[in-house]
Amino acid sequence: MMAFQGDRLLARRPAMRAGGHWQDATLLDHLARVLAATPDRLAVVAKRSESGEERRITYRELDRLAGLVALSLQQRGVGRGDVVSFQLPNWWEFSVLHLACLKLGAVSNPLMIIFRERELTFMLGLAESKVLVVPARFRGFDYPAMVAGIRDRLPALGHVFVAGGEGDTAFEALLHPLGDPAMLPPPGLAPDDVIQLLYTSGTTGEPKGVMHTSNTMLSNLAPFAARLGLGAEDVIHMPSPLAHQLGFMYGIVLPVMLGGTAILQDIFTAEEMARQIRDEGATFTMGATPFLNDLTEYVAQSGAGTPSLRVFVSAGAPIPRALVTKARPTLGAAIISAWGMSENGAVTTTLPDDAEEKATTTDGCPLAGMELRVIDAEGQPLPPGTEGRLQVRGCSNFAGYLKRPELDSTDPEGWFDTGDLARMDGEGYIRIAGRSKDIIIRGGENIPVVEVEGLLFRHPAIAELAIVGYPDARLGERACAYVRLREGASLSFADMTTYLAAQQMARQYIPERLEIVQELPRTPSGKIQKFRLRELALAAIPRP
Numbered sequence: 001m002m003a004f005q006g007d008r009l010l011a012r013r014p015a016m017r018a019g020g021h022w023q024d025a026t027l028l029d030h031l032a033r034v035l036a037a038t039p040d041r042l043a044v045v046a047k048r049s050e051s052g053e054e055r056r057i058t059y060r061e062l063d064r065l066a067g068l069v070a071l072s073l074q075q076r077g078v079g080r081g082d083v084v085s086f087q088l089p090n091w092w093e094f095s096v097l098h099l100a101c102l103k104l105g106a107v108s109n110p111l112m113i114i115f116r117e118r119e120l121t122f123m124l125g126l127a128e129s130k131v132l133v134v135p136a137r138f139r140g141f142d143y144p145a146m147v148a149g150i151r152d153r154l155p156a157l158g159h160v161f162v163a164g165g166e167g168d169t170a171f172e173a174l175l176h177p178l179g180d181p182a183m184l185p186p187p188g189l190a191p192d193d194v195i196q197l198l199y200t201s202g203t204t205g206e207p208k209g210v211m212h213t214s215n216t217m218l219s220n221l222a223p224f225a226a227r228l229g230l231g232a233e234d235v236i237h238m239p240s241p242l243a244h245q246l247g248f249m250y251g252i253v254l255p256v257m258l259g260g261t262a263i264l265q266d267i268f269t270a271e272e273m274a275r276q277i278r279d280e281g282a283t284f285t286m287g288a289t290p291f292l293n294d295l296t297e298y299v300a301q302s303g304a305g306t307p308s309l310r311v312f313v314s315a316g317a318p319i320p321r322a323l324v325t326k327a328r329p330t331l332g333a334a335i336i337s338a339w340g341m342s343e344n345g346a347v348t349t350t351l352p353d354d355a356e357e358k359a360t361t362t363d364g365c366p367l368a369g370m371e372l373r374v375i376d377a378e379g380q381p382l383p384p385g386t387e388g389r390l391q392v393r394g395c396s397n398f399a400g401y402l403k404r405p406e407l408d409s410t411d412p413e414g415w416f417d418t419g420d421l422a423r424m425d426g427e428g429y430i431r432i433a434g435r436s437k438d439i440i441i442r443g444g445e446n447i448p449v450v451e452v453e454g455l456l457f458r459h460p461a462i463a464e465l466a467i468v469g470y471p472d473a474r475l476g477e478r479a480c481a482y483v484r485l486r487e488g489a490s491l492s493f494a495d496m497t498t499y500l501a502a503q504q505m506a507r508q509y510i511p512e513r514l515e516i517v518q519e520l521p522r523t524p525s526g527k528i529q530k531f532r533l534r535e536l537a538l539a540a541i542p543r544p
Helices: 007-018 027-037 059-075 092-104 117-127 143-153 171-175 214-228 245-258 270-280 289-302 321-332 356-361 449-457 493-502 530-539
Strands: 042-047 054-058 083-086 107-110 131-135 159-163 194-200 208-213 235-238 261-265 284-287 311-315 334-341 345-349 370-375 388-394 416-424 430-435 439-442 445-448 462-472 476-485 513-516
Touching: 007 214, 027 059, 027 092, 027 214, 027 245, 042 059, 042 092, 042 245, 042 270, 054 059, 054 092, 059 092, 059 171, 083 092, 083 117, 092 107, 092 245, 092 261, 107 117, 117 143, 117 208, 131 143, 143 159, 159 171, 194 214, 194 245, 208 214, 214 245, 214 345, 235 245, 235 270, 245 261, 245 284, 245 334, 245 345, 261 270, 270 289, 284 289, 289 311, 289 321, 311 345, 321 334, 321 356, 334 356, 345 370, 370 416, 439 462, 439 476, 445 449, 449 462, 449 476, 449 493, 462 530, 476 530, 493 513, 513 530
Parallel strands: 042 261, 083 107, 083 131, 107 194, 131 159, 235 261, 235 284, 284 311, 311 334, 476 513
Antiparallel strands: 042 054, 194 208, 334 345, 370 388, 388 416, 416 430, 439 445, 462 476
């Protein structure tokens, strides 16, 4: 059963309840309300790009499927506090699994589809996952074979189910339990119980398991929807991975909370995104800058418009001003800049009626229930316009890190140190200026630099190295490895990528550039000066 240190939740509870931020509701409460009002409203539309199969599910059917899966999981020993992991693309099974977990009081553990043996062994092991669900194949990769290769290292893993598989281990087998879902007892799910475990990469070289409750998650979504004017009539398109906090909260949970419709895109192409928005009448979408850039370029070049789209929230990297200037008239939508973390969801957004300057030069102002401050090295608040460490506290801050409370940088007053550097203007809008933690954000995804460096350092040709990010117009950042070789050794870019792939490193984590240097710049104390390497990487980018 999932265990965590709940002292911080208890300490926050009186203020959060008094402020009306924690409503002590769960997503099942919202689902019951929607079922009573509009049971035949379309809940999920999901198309499998590789097969062309499309599934359209009403709320009535979504609840029925979730009940069947919940009963099947219960009959296989899953109960309150147990972890159910699912490594799936943006398929309908994702939505069903999360609701099934809620019906059991179990914990949803979404895993990015790009993870391979190395990441999965650690994550499933730390969570002591009882169940894992994977696709049979996706983008040519054999997931059951990968899991078979690590299963003997995961003693707690009792069952593996395969979406698109066959026989007793097929996900479809979960839709045929013994008995009727009405047999399920009430889950006894409390609003402060952990409902989600999501891994985020940090500076420690190992992922941290972020834990959220119904109160911490839903208290983010209510003010988010209110600020952007979202309601039951909205159709939410989600191209971002559902195993990312952005995709999970705003593509799985938010639509059910609103009673709206979710449109799930499993393989991103701008053409397909535009088609789905147009054909399904999507009014809202959310993703990192590359999604906005590619969609804007496609619509501008093809003339295939997205007339229903009202709001595009871009998070994960700053939005270039030129892109907003082009995207607004091209898409006919408000372009909203946002900042947040796995630990707290979207903390800030710009407002729909903000001037273009706000959307391009800031990351927004806090949502209701959240506070921000910028502090100096001594922990003292800084005046507007001064760069310092960004801290956040409030209703949607997470419940802690699984089994690693020592990594939680929350002080006794509830301020969480984000690891980011920022400036705040006189109106409370922030601008992220950099990251004090050693992470590169590529296409909205955090690259665990310490872990990649640690693996690459084992290469026999490498004496020392450092990996830094450099700007990229589409992805926000890419990674460059600066390497000093051992005497007489050689290393090509192909050598590096082949080596990291052989270490079972996710492809997206592998650096896109390799620079061989005679020496790495250092401080007088011997620390590598990564800021100088970033300057070198930036200077080496070809200018148009």
